[in-house]
Amino acid sequence: MKQTVTAIFDIGKTNKKFFLFDEDFQEVYREYVQFDEIEDEDGHPTEDLSALRNWLKTVFDRILKTEKYNIKAINFSSYGASLVHLDENREVIFPMYNYTKSIPQEIIDSFYEKYGPEADFHQQTGSSSSGMLNAGMQLYWLKNTKPEVFKKIRYSLHLPQYLSFVFTGIPLSEYTSIGCHTALWDFQERDYHDWVYAEKLDQILPPIVSTETSVNMNYNGKRIKIGVGIHDSSAALLPYVRSLSKPFILISTGTWSISLNPFTDRLLTQQDVKDDCINYMRINGKPVKSARLFLGNEYSIQVKKLAKHYGVEADYHKTVKFDPEIHYEIHKDFEPLFHWESIDVPNMPHKTTLRYTTFEHAYHHLMVELVLLQVASIKSAKGSMAIEKLFVDGGFSDNEVYIQLLSHHFRAMELRTTDSSLGSALGAAICISDTQLNSKFLKKNYSMKKHIPFIAK
Known part of the structure; x- marks a missing residue:
C-alpha cells in the first residue's frame, strides 16, 4: 500500500531541499543539495538555473517511480527578489540576476525623477529603496541598460512561479511574490502601481492568480495537483x-x-x-x-x-x-x-x-x-x-x-x-x-x- 504524500521543493540561496509530507503534515522524506553558483555577463555570482531545473525534474521523476509513495500534490517555496525571463518560445533568456548585484546610481536616480518622490513611492508600494532587492527595479534596469534583449522577453516570472512553470508550462503570478518588496504593487489600489503600466511591464508579467491555485495535470502518466x-x-x-x-x-x-x-x-x-x-x-x-x-x-x-x-x-x-x-x-x-x-x-x-x-x-x-x-x-x-x-x-x-x-x-x-x-x-x-x-x-x-x-x- 503506497503512502499518500505531498511533495515540496523549498529552494533557498544555499540549500535546495525536497520534502514529502504525509496527510498529517508530518515529514516522511527529505533530501538536500547545493550547487556552485555561475557568473552573469559582468562576473557577478548567480543561481545556476540549468542545474536547478535538471535537479527538480530528476528528483521528482525518481520519486514518482518509487513503489513507496503516491504523490497527490506538489508545490514550491523559494526566496524572492528574483526573476526568470522567458522569450516567446518560453526559453530562459538572461541569467537570473542575483539580488546582491548593484544597480548604477544614475538608473535609480532616473527612476525616482520619473516616479518619486521616493518616500511617497515606497509608502505606496510597501517597499524600501533596495536596488536589486526590488524586483521591479530589476525590470527597469534591464529595460534601460539592455533594451535589445529586453524586447525579447515574453514573460518575467518570480522564482517560485518559475519552479511551478518547470512542471506545468503555464506562466503565472501570485500575490506573495508580487508583494515581497518588489516596488511593483500599490497597496492602496490593490493593483500594480501606475509606474508598471507606464513602463508597459504589465505586458510581460503573467496573469495573477490566488496563491492557493493549483493545476490538475497528467504528469508522466500520473494525475497530480501542481501548485503555483x-x-x-x-x-x-x-x-x-x-x-x-x-x-x-x-x-x-x-x-x-x-x-x-x-x-x-x-x-x-x-x-x-x-x-x-x-x-x-x-x-x-x-x-x-x-x-x-x-x-x-x-x-x-x-x-x-x-x-x-x-x-x-x-x-x-x-x-x-x-x-x-x-x-x-x-x-x-x-x-x-x-x-x-x-x-x-x-x-x-x-x-x-x-x-x-x-x-x-x-x-x-x-x-x-x-x-x-x-x-x-x-x-x-x-x-x-x-x-x-x-x-x-x-x-x-x-x-x-x-x-x-x-x-x-x-x-x-x-x-x-x-x-x-x-x-x-x-x-x-x-x-x-x-x-x-x-x-x-x-x-x-x-x-x-x-x-x-x-x-x-
Whole structure:
C-alpha cells in the first residue's frame, strides 16, 4: 500500500531541499543539495538555473517511480527578489540576476525623477529603496541598460512561479511574490502601481492568480495537483495565520531576520518607511507589516572574527550557553563595542573594541548588541498594536543567548520558539491542501517551546 504524500521543493540561496509530507503534515522524506553558483555577463555570482531545473525534474521523476509513495500534490517555496525571463518560445533568456548585484546610481536616480518622490513611492508600494532587492527595479534596469534583449522577453516570472512553470508550462503570478518588496504593487489600489503600466511591464508579467491555485495535470502518466508556488517568508507565516486567532508577531530568522505582523490594517506611515518597514503580502493579498534586519549575515561575520581573535574553533559559538552573571557584568557598564559591516546603525563605534579576556564574555556582548537591534526591529513591526504573542522560528530559534535576551526585553509578551527548519516547506504544503488547521497544529508539528524570562539582578 503506497503512502499518500505531498511533495515540496523549498529552494533557498544555499540549500535546495525536497520534502514529502504525509496527510498529517508530518515529514516522511527529505533530501538536500547545493550547487556552485555561475557568473552573469559582468562576473557577478548567480543561481545556476540549468542545474536547478535538471535537479527538480530528476528528483521528482525518481520519486514518482518509487513503489513507496503516491504523490497527490506538489508545490514550491523559494526566496524572492528574483526573476526568470522567458522569450516567446518560453526559453530562459538572461541569467537570473542575483539580488546582491548593484544597480548604477544614475538608473535609480532616473527612476525616482520619473516616479518619486521616493518616500511617497515606497509608502505606496510597501517597499524600501533596495536596488536589486526590488524586483521591479530589476525590470527597469534591464529595460534601460539592455533594451535589445529586453524586447525579447515574453514573460518575467518570480522564482517560485518559475519552479511551478518547470512542471506545468503555464506562466503565472501570485500575490506573495508580487508583494515581497518588489516596488511593483500599490497597496492602496490593490493593483500594480501606475509606474508598471507606464513602463508597459504589465505586458510581460503573467496573469495573477490566488496563491492557493493549483493545476490538475497528467504528469508522466500520473494525475497530480501542481501548485503555483509561494514566497518563502509568506509560506513560513501561513501555518501560524491558519491556526491562531489572537494577534502575534512572527520573527523568521536566518540570513535576514524578518519581523512579520499580519494583523495590520493600514498602509505604512512615513515613519514606518524611515524605520525600514516594508510590506509583504498574505496569500489573499492583504499586507503584512514587516521589519527587516540583516541579523544572520552580521552574526556570521562577527563570530568568525571572534573565533579568530580568541583562538577557538569556528563553530565554538554554537556551544555557548546563556550566563546571567556575564549579562549582569555587561549590563551594568554597557557601551557599544562592535562596528557592524552589513548593518547601518548611527553612532556605532568606528571600529570594534574587544576588551574581554574570554570568548564567552565577548560573545554575550555581541548578542546583547544584536538583540537590541532586533528589539527595535520588532517594535517597528508591532507599532502601537496590542500584541501579546511572539514566535521565533528559523536559525536563531535554538540560540539560547538570543532567546533569553529577547524574552528579557519582552517580559510582558509570551515568547515561544518553534522547531521549524521545515517552516517554508510546511507552509507551501498547507497552501495547496484543503485541510483546516486548529490551535493544536503548531504544538504538534512545530515542537513549540515556551520561554520564561530570566530574573535580572
